[in-house]
Amino acid sequence: MPQPIENAIPDVVILRLPLYVRALAQLHDSDTEVVSSHALGEKLQITPAQIRKDLSYFGRFGKQGRGYNVLYLLSELKSIMGLNQEWRAALIGMGRLGRAIISYPGFVREGFHIVAVFDADPALVGTEIDGVPVRNMAQLDRIISEQRIHIGIVAVPEEHAQAVVDQLVKCEVKGILNYAPISPQVPDGVWIRNIDPVLSLQTLTFHLKG
Amino acid sequence: MPQPIENAIPDVVILRLPLYVRALAQLHDSDTEVVSSHALGEKLQITPAQIRKDLSYFGRFGKQGRGYNVLYLLSELKSIMGLNQEWRAALIGMGRLGRAIISYPGFVREGFHIVAVFDADPALVGTEIDGVPVRNMAQLDRIISEQRIHIGIVAVPEEHAQAVVDQLVKCEVKGILNYAPISPQVPDGVWIRNIDPVLSLQTLTFHLKG
DNA sequence: TAATGTGAAAACCTTCACAGCT
DNA sequence: AGCTGTGAAGGTTTTCACATTA
Numbered sequence: 001m002p003q004p005i006e007n008a009i010p011d012v013v014i015l016r017l018p019l020y021v022r023a024l025a026q027l028h029d030s031d032t033e034v035v036s037s038h039a040l041g042e043k044l045q046i047t048p049a050q051i052r053k054d055l056s057y058f059g060r061f062g063k064q065g066r067g068y069n070v071l072y073l074l075s076e077l078k079s080i081m082g083l084n085q086e087w088r089a090a091l092i093g094m095g096r097l098g099r100a101i102i103s104y105p106g107f108v109r110e111g112f113h114i115v116a117v118f119d120a121d122p123a124l125v126g127t128e129i130d131g132v133p134v135r136n137m138a139q140l141d142r143i144i145s146e147q148r149i150h151i152g153i154v155a156v157p158e159e160h161a162q163a164v165v166d167q168l169v170k171c172e173v174k175g176i177l178n179y180a181p182i183s184p185q186v187p188d189g190v191w192i193r194n195i196d197p198v199l200s201l202q203t204l205t206f207h208l209k210g
Numbered sequence: 211m212p213q214p215i216e217n218a219i220p221d222v223v224i225l226r227l228p229l230y231v232r233a234l235a236q237l238h239d240s241d242t243e244v245v246s247s248h249a250l251g252e253k254l255q256i257t258p259a260q261i262r263k264d265l266s267y268f269g270r271f272g273k274q275g276r277g278y279n280v281l282y283l284l285s286e287l288k289s290i291m292g293l294n295q296e297w298r299a300a301l302i303g304m305g306r307l308g309r310a311i312i313s314y315p316g317f318v319r320e321g322f323h324i325v326a327v328f329d330a331d332p333a334l335v336g337t338e339i340d341g342v343p344v345r346n347m348a349q350l351d352r353i354i355s356e357q358r359i360h361i362g363i364v365a366v367p368e369e370h371a372q373a374v375v376d377q378l379v380k381c382e383v384k385g386i387l388n389y390a391p392i393s394p395q396v397p398d399g400v401w402i403r404n405i406d407p408v409l410s411l412q413t414l415t416f417h418l419k420g
Numbered sequence: 421t422a423a424t425g426t427g428a429a430a431a432c433c434t435t436c437a438c439a440g441c442t
Numbered sequence: 443a444g445c446t447g448t449g450a451a452g453g454t455t456t457t458c459a460c461a462t463t464a
Contacts, residue, residue, distance in 0.1 A: 010433070018412035019393070036445065045395065048445090049435055056447055064441040064446045081412060082419025100310035101407075106391060110408050150418055151411070175414040177407060181316060183229065183254065191417045193410035197311075197387060198320050200403035201361070202228035202291060204385040207401045208360055209292025220455065246423060258423090259457055266425055274424045274463040 013054045017081055019044055024074040036067035087112050092164050093155035094119040094134055102130050116143050144171045154178045223264045227291055229254055234284040246277035297322050302374050303365035304329040304344055312340050326353050354381045361385045
Protein backbone atom coordinates (compact mmCIF):
# COMPACT_ATOMS: atom_id res chain seq x y z
CA MET A 1 0.00 0.00 0.00
CA PRO A 2 1.30 3.46 -0.93
CA GLN A 3 2.70 5.35 2.03
CA PRO A 4 1.30 8.89 2.13
CA ILE A 5 4.62 10.71 2.31
CA GLU A 6 4.70 13.81 4.50
CA ASN A 7 4.69 16.77 2.14
CA ALA A 8 8.34 17.78 1.92
CA ILE A 9 9.60 21.25 1.10
CA PRO A 10 10.42 21.49 -2.61
CA ASP A 11 14.11 21.85 -3.27
CA VAL A 12 13.63 24.97 -5.40
CA VAL A 13 12.02 26.66 -2.43
CA ILE A 14 15.09 26.01 -0.29
CA LEU A 15 17.27 27.48 -3.01
CA ARG A 16 15.26 30.71 -2.88
CA LEU A 17 15.17 31.20 0.88
CA PRO A 18 18.73 32.60 1.13
CA LEU A 19 17.77 35.18 -1.49
CA TYR A 20 14.95 36.32 0.75
CA VAL A 21 17.29 36.45 3.72
CA ARG A 22 19.76 38.58 1.80
CA ALA A 23 17.12 40.99 0.51
CA LEU A 24 15.53 41.32 3.94
CA ALA A 25 18.91 42.05 5.51
CA GLN A 26 19.43 44.84 2.97
CA LEU A 27 15.97 46.24 3.69
CA HIS A 28 16.70 46.16 7.40
CA ASP A 29 20.03 47.93 6.86
CA SER A 30 18.19 50.70 5.07
CA ASP A 31 15.71 50.98 7.94
CA THR A 32 12.71 49.54 6.13
CA GLU A 33 10.38 48.04 8.73
CA VAL A 34 7.66 46.49 6.60
CA VAL A 35 7.72 44.95 3.14
CA SER A 36 5.03 43.44 0.93
CA SER A 37 5.49 40.35 -1.20
CA HIS A 38 5.16 42.67 -4.16
CA ALA A 39 8.01 44.96 -3.10
CA LEU A 40 10.24 42.04 -2.15
CA GLY A 41 9.49 40.39 -5.46
CA GLU A 42 10.43 43.52 -7.37
CA LYS A 43 13.84 43.54 -5.70
CA LEU A 44 14.45 39.86 -6.51
CA GLN A 45 12.61 39.46 -9.82
CA ILE A 46 10.33 36.87 -8.30
CA THR A 47 6.52 36.99 -8.45
CA PRO A 48 4.70 38.01 -5.26
CA ALA A 49 2.59 34.85 -5.40
CA GLN A 50 5.70 32.72 -5.43
CA ILE A 51 7.14 34.45 -2.40
CA ARG A 52 3.90 34.05 -0.47
CA LYS A 53 3.62 30.40 -1.46
CA ASP A 54 7.26 29.72 -0.51
CA LEU A 55 6.79 31.28 2.91
CA SER A 56 3.53 29.40 3.44
CA TYR A 57 5.47 26.12 3.62
CA PHE A 58 6.91 27.28 6.91
CA GLY A 59 4.16 29.29 8.56
CA ARG A 60 2.26 32.53 8.47
CA PHE A 61 4.55 35.50 8.85
CA GLY A 62 2.63 38.40 7.34
CA LYS A 63 -0.23 40.66 8.28
CA GLN A 64 -3.08 41.03 5.79
CA GLY A 65 -3.38 44.51 4.45
CA ARG A 66 0.09 45.40 5.64
CA GLY A 67 2.84 42.99 4.59
CA TYR A 68 5.73 41.44 6.46
CA ASN A 69 7.67 42.90 9.35
CA VAL A 70 11.20 42.85 7.94
CA LEU A 71 13.05 42.05 11.14
CA TYR A 72 10.60 39.39 12.22
CA LEU A 73 10.54 37.61 8.86
CA LEU A 74 14.33 37.85 8.64
CA SER A 75 14.83 36.25 12.00
CA GLU A 76 12.26 33.53 11.29
CA LEU A 77 13.89 32.66 7.98
CA LYS A 78 17.36 32.60 9.50
CA SER A 79 16.12 30.23 12.13
CA ILE A 80 14.42 28.02 9.53
CA MET A 81 17.63 27.85 7.51
CA GLY A 82 19.95 27.33 10.43
CA LEU A 83 21.61 30.70 9.93
CA ASN A 84 21.41 32.00 13.46
CA GLN A 85 24.24 29.77 14.53
CA GLU A 86 27.92 29.81 13.63
CA TRP A 87 29.11 27.01 11.36
CA ARG A 88 32.55 25.43 11.56
CA ALA A 89 34.18 24.21 8.36
CA ALA A 90 37.34 22.39 7.30
CA LEU A 91 39.10 23.39 4.10
CA ILE A 92 40.90 20.64 2.20
CA GLY A 93 43.42 21.72 -0.42
CA MET A 94 45.74 24.66 0.09
CA GLY A 95 46.77 25.44 -3.47
CA ARG A 96 45.96 28.71 -5.14
CA LEU A 97 42.25 28.11 -4.88
CA GLY A 98 42.40 27.13 -1.22
CA ARG A 99 44.32 30.28 -0.38
CA ALA A 100 41.79 32.43 -2.19
CA ILE A 101 39.00 30.71 -0.27
CA ILE A 102 40.57 31.12 3.16
CA SER A 103 41.25 34.79 2.57
CA TYR A 104 37.72 35.51 1.35
CA PRO A 105 36.02 37.61 4.04
CA GLY A 106 32.48 36.78 2.86
CA PHE A 107 32.30 33.45 4.67
CA VAL A 108 33.08 34.77 8.15
CA ARG A 109 30.74 37.70 7.66
CA GLU A 110 27.90 35.22 7.15
CA GLY A 111 28.86 32.98 10.04
CA PHE A 112 30.95 30.34 8.28
CA HIS A 113 34.31 29.80 9.97
CA ILE A 114 37.15 27.79 8.50
CA VAL A 115 38.72 26.40 11.65
CA ALA A 116 41.09 23.82 10.15
CA VAL A 117 42.88 23.36 6.84
CA PHE A 118 44.41 20.24 5.32
CA ASP A 119 46.72 19.40 2.44
CA ALA A 120 48.38 16.29 1.09
CA ASP A 121 51.64 18.11 0.24
CA PRO A 122 54.29 17.37 2.93
CA ALA A 123 56.00 20.66 2.08
CA LEU A 124 52.90 22.58 3.20
CA VAL A 125 51.95 20.49 6.21
CA GLY A 126 53.20 22.10 9.39
CA THR A 127 53.36 25.60 7.95
CA GLU A 128 50.84 28.31 8.77
CA ILE A 129 48.68 30.11 6.21
CA ASP A 130 46.73 33.15 7.36
CA GLY A 131 47.47 32.07 10.92
CA VAL A 132 45.93 28.62 10.47
CA PRO A 133 48.23 25.58 10.66
CA VAL A 134 48.09 23.29 7.63
CA ARG A 135 47.47 19.71 8.74
CA ASN A 136 48.13 16.28 7.40
CA MET A 137 45.21 14.40 5.84
CA ALA A 138 45.76 11.63 8.39
CA GLN A 139 44.53 13.99 11.08
CA LEU A 140 41.24 14.72 9.30
CA ASP A 141 39.14 12.32 11.34
CA ARG A 142 40.48 13.42 14.72
CA ILE A 143 40.33 17.17 14.05
CA ILE A 144 36.83 17.02 12.60
CA SER A 145 35.46 15.38 15.69
CA GLU A 146 37.58 17.41 18.15
CA GLN A 147 36.65 20.69 16.50
CA ARG A 148 33.01 19.73 15.92
CA ILE A 149 33.25 20.50 12.20
CA HIS A 150 30.08 20.06 10.17
CA ILE A 151 31.06 21.34 6.74
CA GLY A 152 33.89 20.33 4.41
CA ILE A 153 35.15 22.63 1.66
CA VAL A 154 36.94 20.73 -1.09
CA ALA A 155 39.56 22.64 -3.10
CA VAL A 156 41.81 19.82 -4.29
CA PRO A 157 42.62 18.90 -7.90
CA GLU A 158 39.94 17.09 -9.85
CA GLU A 159 41.68 13.72 -9.62
CA HIS A 160 41.64 13.68 -5.81
CA ALA A 161 38.26 15.25 -5.22
CA GLN A 162 36.15 12.09 -5.04
CA ALA A 163 38.59 10.47 -2.61
CA VAL A 164 38.54 13.53 -0.37
CA VAL A 165 34.75 13.63 -0.47
CA ASP A 166 34.69 9.94 0.50
CA GLN A 167 37.00 10.66 3.41
CA LEU A 168 34.78 13.50 4.60
CA VAL A 169 31.74 11.25 4.40
CA LYS A 170 33.58 8.65 6.50
CA CYS A 171 34.22 11.37 9.09
CA GLU A 172 30.47 11.95 9.28
CA VAL A 173 30.56 15.35 7.60
CA LYS A 174 27.06 15.88 6.20
CA GLY A 175 27.60 19.08 4.21
CA ILE A 176 30.18 19.57 1.47
CA LEU A 177 31.03 22.56 -0.70
CA ASN A 178 32.98 21.26 -3.69
CA TYR A 179 35.11 23.46 -5.94
CA ALA A 180 36.58 20.66 -8.06
CA PRO A 181 35.17 20.37 -11.60
CA ILE A 182 33.39 17.06 -11.02
CA SER A 183 30.04 16.08 -9.51
CA PRO A 184 31.11 13.80 -6.67
CA GLN A 185 28.86 10.94 -5.60
CA VAL A 186 27.65 11.07 -2.01
CA PRO A 187 25.33 8.74 -0.09
CA ASP A 188 21.83 9.70 1.06
CA GLY A 189 21.88 12.06 3.99
CA VAL A 190 24.97 13.89 2.79
CA TRP A 191 24.43 17.22 1.06
CA ILE A 192 26.77 18.62 -1.53
CA ARG A 193 26.91 21.83 -3.54
CA ASN A 194 29.28 22.34 -6.45
CA ILE A 195 30.94 25.61 -7.39
CA ASP A 196 31.86 25.23 -11.03
CA PRO A 197 32.43 28.39 -13.07
CA VAL A 198 33.32 26.44 -16.20
CA LEU A 199 29.93 24.72 -16.20
CA SER A 200 28.31 28.13 -15.78
CA LEU A 201 30.24 29.51 -18.74
CA GLN A 202 29.26 26.50 -20.79
CA THR A 203 25.56 27.11 -20.16
CA LEU A 204 26.10 30.72 -21.25
CA THR A 205 27.64 29.92 -24.60
CA PHE A 206 24.56 28.00 -25.67
CA HIS A 207 22.73 31.32 -25.73
CA LEU A 208 25.62 33.31 -27.20
CA LYS A 209 26.60 31.15 -30.13
CA GLY A 210 25.74 32.38 -33.62
CA MET B 211 -4.61 36.29 -30.40
CA PRO B 212 -2.18 33.95 -28.69
CA GLN B 213 1.01 33.45 -30.66
CA PRO B 214 1.82 29.73 -30.96
CA ILE B 215 5.31 29.92 -29.51
CA GLU B 216 7.86 27.60 -31.09
CA ASN B 217 8.61 24.91 -28.55
CA ALA B 218 11.72 26.20 -26.83
CA ILE B 219 14.35 24.08 -25.12
CA PRO B 220 13.65 23.98 -21.37
CA ASP B 221 16.26 25.81 -19.36
CA VAL B 222 16.92 22.83 -17.11
CA VAL B 223 17.92 20.86 -20.17
CA ILE B 224 20.53 23.43 -21.09
CA LEU B 225 21.91 23.28 -17.57
CA ARG B 226 22.43 19.53 -17.95
CA LEU B 227 24.10 19.50 -21.36
CA PRO B 228 27.55 20.52 -20.07
CA LEU B 229 27.38 17.61 -17.63
CA TYR B 230 26.89 15.27 -20.57
CA VAL B 231 29.78 16.89 -22.41
CA ARG B 232 32.06 16.44 -19.43
CA ALA B 233 31.09 12.83 -18.85
CA LEU B 234 31.46 11.99 -22.54
CA ALA B 235 34.90 13.59 -22.63
CA GLN B 236 35.94 11.42 -19.69
CA LEU B 237 34.58 8.32 -21.41
CA HIS B 238 36.45 9.20 -24.55
CA ASP B 239 39.66 9.73 -22.59
CA SER B 240 39.30 6.23 -21.20
CA ASP B 241 38.77 4.82 -24.69
CA THR B 242 35.10 4.00 -24.34
CA GLU B 243 33.54 4.09 -27.78
CA VAL B 244 29.87 3.46 -27.06
CA VAL B 245 27.71 4.36 -24.08
CA SER B 246 24.07 3.72 -23.24
CA SER B 247 21.78 6.24 -21.57
CA HIS B 248 21.78 3.88 -18.62
CA ALA B 249 25.57 3.88 -18.22
CA LEU B 250 25.81 7.63 -18.72
CA GLY B 251 23.04 8.13 -16.20
CA GLU B 252 24.83 6.02 -13.64
CA LYS B 253 27.91 8.22 -13.93
CA LEU B 254 25.89 11.41 -13.53
CA GLN B 255 23.09 10.29 -11.22
CA ILE B 256 20.50 11.13 -13.84
CA THR B 257 17.79 8.76 -15.05
CA PRO B 258 18.29 7.18 -18.48
CA ALA B 259 14.88 8.41 -19.61
CA GLN B 260 15.83 11.97 -18.77
CA ILE B 261 19.03 11.76 -20.77
CA ARG B 262 17.21 10.35 -23.80
CA LYS B 263 14.48 12.98 -23.54
CA ASP B 264 17.04 15.78 -23.21
CA LEU B 265 18.92 14.62 -26.28
CA SER B 266 15.70 14.22 -28.24
CA TYR B 267 15.23 18.01 -28.20
CA PHE B 268 18.20 18.30 -30.52
CA GLY B 269 18.03 15.26 -32.73
CA ARG B 270 18.54 11.51 -32.84
CA PHE B 271 22.05 10.57 -31.90
CA GLY B 272 21.79 6.95 -30.77
CA LYS B 273 21.44 3.53 -32.30
CA GLN B 274 18.72 1.25 -30.98
CA GLY B 275 20.06 -1.86 -29.31
CA ARG B 276 23.51 -0.29 -29.02
CA GLY B 277 23.61 3.17 -27.47
CA TYR B 278 25.49 6.31 -28.39
CA ASN B 279 28.83 6.62 -30.12
CA VAL B 280 30.79 8.62 -27.54
CA LEU B 281 32.86 10.69 -29.93
CA TYR B 282 29.93 11.48 -32.22
CA LEU B 283 27.59 12.50 -29.42
CA LEU B 284 30.35 14.54 -27.79
CA SER B 285 31.04 16.47 -30.95
CA GLU B 286 27.34 17.02 -31.65
CA LEU B 287 26.74 18.34 -28.13
CA LYS B 288 29.77 20.61 -28.26
CA SER B 289 28.50 22.05 -31.49
CA ILE B 290 25.00 22.52 -30.05
CA MET B 291 26.41 24.34 -27.03
CA GLY B 292 28.89 26.48 -28.93
CA LEU B 293 31.85 24.74 -27.37
CA ASN B 294 33.84 24.02 -30.50
CA GLN B 295 34.94 27.60 -30.74
CA GLU B 296 37.26 29.65 -28.54
CA TRP B 297 35.57 32.30 -26.39
CA ARG B 298 37.19 35.64 -25.50
CA ALA B 299 36.42 37.19 -22.12
CA ALA B 300 37.18 40.37 -20.21
CA LEU B 301 37.81 40.23 -16.48
CA ILE B 302 36.75 43.24 -14.44
CA GLY B 303 38.20 43.57 -10.95
CA MET B 304 41.77 42.66 -10.14
CA GLY B 305 41.63 42.21 -6.39
CA ARG B 306 42.37 38.92 -4.72
CA LEU B 307 39.45 37.22 -6.44
CA GLY B 308 40.34 38.56 -9.87
CA ARG B 309 43.90 37.28 -9.50
CA ALA B 310 42.68 33.85 -8.49
CA ILE B 311 40.40 33.81 -11.53
CA ILE B 312 43.07 34.83 -14.02
CA SER B 313 45.50 32.25 -12.75
CA TYR B 314 42.96 29.43 -12.84
CA PRO B 315 43.97 27.09 -15.67
CA GLY B 316 40.51 25.52 -16.01
CA PHE B 317 39.12 28.28 -18.19
CA VAL B 318 41.77 28.10 -20.90
CA ARG B 319 41.64 24.32 -20.90
CA GLU B 320 37.96 24.56 -21.86
CA GLY B 321 38.42 27.26 -24.46
CA PHE B 322 37.68 30.39 -22.43
CA HIS B 323 40.42 33.01 -22.79
CA ILE B 324 40.69 36.12 -20.65
CA VAL B 325 42.20 38.54 -23.13
CA ALA B 326 41.79 41.82 -21.22
CA VAL B 327 41.53 42.84 -17.59
CA PHE B 328 40.22 46.03 -16.02
CA ASP B 329 40.28 47.71 -12.64
CA ALA B 330 39.12 51.01 -11.20
CA ASP B 331 42.19 51.40 -8.95
CA PRO B 332 44.67 53.87 -10.53
CA ALA B 333 47.51 52.15 -8.66
CA LEU B 334 46.85 48.95 -10.59
CA VAL B 335 46.07 50.41 -13.99
CA GLY B 336 49.12 50.26 -16.21
CA THR B 337 50.77 47.38 -14.35
CA GLU B 338 50.87 43.84 -15.69
CA ILE B 339 49.42 40.80 -13.91
CA ASP B 340 50.26 37.38 -15.28
CA GLY B 341 51.49 39.11 -18.39
CA VAL B 342 48.20 40.90 -19.04
CA PRO B 343 48.11 44.70 -18.76
CA VAL B 344 45.52 46.08 -16.36
CA ARG B 345 43.39 48.69 -18.08
CA ASN B 346 41.32 51.66 -17.08
CA MET B 347 37.55 51.23 -17.01
CA ALA B 348 37.28 54.07 -19.50
CA GLN B 349 38.81 51.80 -22.12
CA LEU B 350 36.22 49.05 -21.62
CA ASP B 351 34.07 49.97 -24.59
CA ARG B 352 36.97 50.31 -27.05
CA ILE B 353 38.82 47.15 -25.99
CA ILE B 354 35.69 45.02 -25.98
CA SER B 355 34.93 45.89 -29.57
CA GLU B 356 38.57 45.83 -30.75
CA GLN B 357 39.23 42.46 -29.14
CA ARG B 358 35.84 41.00 -30.10
CA ILE B 359 35.03 40.06 -26.49
CA HIS B 360 31.74 38.28 -25.90
CA ILE B 361 31.88 37.43 -22.21
CA GLY B 362 32.40 39.63 -19.13
CA ILE B 363 33.63 38.20 -15.83
CA VAL B 364 32.73 40.42 -12.90
CA ALA B 365 34.95 40.22 -9.81
CA VAL B 366 34.46 43.64 -8.25
CA PRO B 367 33.12 44.39 -4.76
CA GLU B 368 29.39 44.00 -4.22
CA GLU B 369 28.71 47.74 -4.23
CA HIS B 370 30.12 48.23 -7.75
CA ALA B 371 28.86 45.04 -9.34
CA GLN B 372 25.57 46.32 -10.74
CA ALA B 373 27.29 49.38 -12.26
CA VAL B 374 29.91 47.19 -13.93
CA VAL B 375 27.22 44.86 -15.24
CA ASP B 376 25.37 47.88 -16.66
CA GLN B 377 28.56 49.04 -18.36
CA LEU B 378 29.11 45.61 -19.90
CA VAL B 379 25.53 45.58 -21.16
CA LYS B 380 26.11 49.00 -22.75
CA CYS B 381 29.16 47.54 -24.52
CA GLU B 382 26.89 44.86 -26.02
CA VAL B 383 28.32 42.02 -23.99
CA LYS B 384 25.60 39.35 -23.95
CA GLY B 385 27.10 36.87 -21.48
CA ILE B 386 28.19 37.66 -17.93
CA LEU B 387 29.73 35.53 -15.21
CA ASN B 388 29.23 37.35 -11.92
CA TYR B 389 31.19 36.56 -8.75
CA ALA B 390 29.76 39.39 -6.62
CA PRO B 391 27.24 38.34 -3.97
CA ILE B 392 24.26 39.99 -5.60
CA SER B 393 21.87 38.99 -8.39
CA PRO B 394 22.37 41.78 -10.91
CA GLN B 395 19.49 42.84 -13.13
CA VAL B 396 20.07 42.49 -16.85
CA PRO B 397 17.78 43.21 -19.80
CA ASP B 398 16.29 40.53 -22.04
CA GLY B 399 18.82 39.06 -24.40
CA VAL B 400 21.66 39.26 -21.88
CA TRP B 401 22.57 36.08 -20.03
CA ILE B 402 24.07 36.04 -16.59
CA ARG B 403 25.31 33.32 -14.24
CA ASN B 404 26.16 33.95 -10.62
CA ILE B 405 28.92 32.22 -8.68
CA ASP B 406 27.97 32.59 -5.04
CA PRO B 407 29.50 30.14 -2.57
CA VAL B 408 27.81 31.79 0.42
CA LEU B 409 24.37 31.16 -1.08
CA SER B 410 25.40 27.55 -1.65
CA LEU B 411 26.50 27.17 1.95
CA GLN B 412 23.24 28.70 3.11
CA THR B 413 21.21 26.13 1.21
CA LEU B 414 23.34 23.42 2.83
CA THR B 415 22.71 24.49 6.39
CA PHE B 416 18.97 24.05 5.96
CA HIS B 417 19.60 20.33 5.73
CA LEU B 418 22.29 20.23 8.39
CA LYS B 419 20.62 22.11 11.19
CA GLY B 420 19.44 20.07 14.23
C1' DT C 421 18.27 -9.23 -27.47
C1' DA C 422 19.23 -4.63 -26.14
C1' DA C 423 18.58 0.04 -26.11
C1' DT C 424 16.66 4.24 -28.48
C1' DG C 425 13.03 7.78 -29.24
C1' DT C 426 8.66 9.33 -27.89
C1' DG C 427 3.67 9.94 -26.92
C1' DA C 428 1.06 9.71 -22.68
C1' DA C 429 0.78 9.80 -17.69
C1' DA C 430 2.41 11.34 -13.49
C1' DA C 431 4.71 14.44 -10.61
C1' DC C 432 6.04 18.77 -9.68
C1' DC C 433 6.06 23.82 -9.57
C1' DT C 434 4.08 28.36 -10.56
C1' DT C 435 0.40 31.42 -11.11
C1' DC C 436 -4.31 32.73 -10.47
C1' DA C 437 -7.90 34.52 -7.98
C1' DC C 438 -10.34 35.39 -4.06
C1' DA C 439 -11.93 34.74 0.89
C1' DG C 440 -10.65 36.75 4.89
C1' DC C 441 -8.14 39.62 7.98
C1' DT C 442 -6.18 44.35 9.50
C1' DA D 443 -8.40 49.68 0.80
C1' DG D 444 -4.68 46.67 0.84
C1' DC D 445 -2.28 42.55 1.21
C1' DT D 446 -1.80 37.82 3.00
C1' DG D 447 -2.54 32.80 2.72
C1' DT D 448 -4.20 29.20 -0.03
C1' DG D 449 -7.10 25.94 -2.75
C1' DA D 450 -7.55 25.24 -7.56
C1' DA D 451 -5.97 25.88 -12.25
C1' DG D 452 -2.45 25.97 -15.38
C1' DG D 453 2.04 24.98 -17.05
C1' DT D 454 6.31 22.63 -17.05
C1' DT D 455 9.41 18.73 -16.26
C1' DT D 456 10.11 14.00 -15.27
C1' DT D 457 9.03 9.35 -15.62
C1' DC D 458 6.73 5.51 -17.71
C1' DA D 459 6.17 2.13 -21.00
C1' DC D 460 6.39 0.41 -25.40
C1' DA D 461 6.75 0.36 -30.56
C1' DT D 462 10.66 0.30 -33.26
C1' DT D 463 15.03 -0.60 -35.01
C1' DA D 464 20.00 -2.42 -35.17
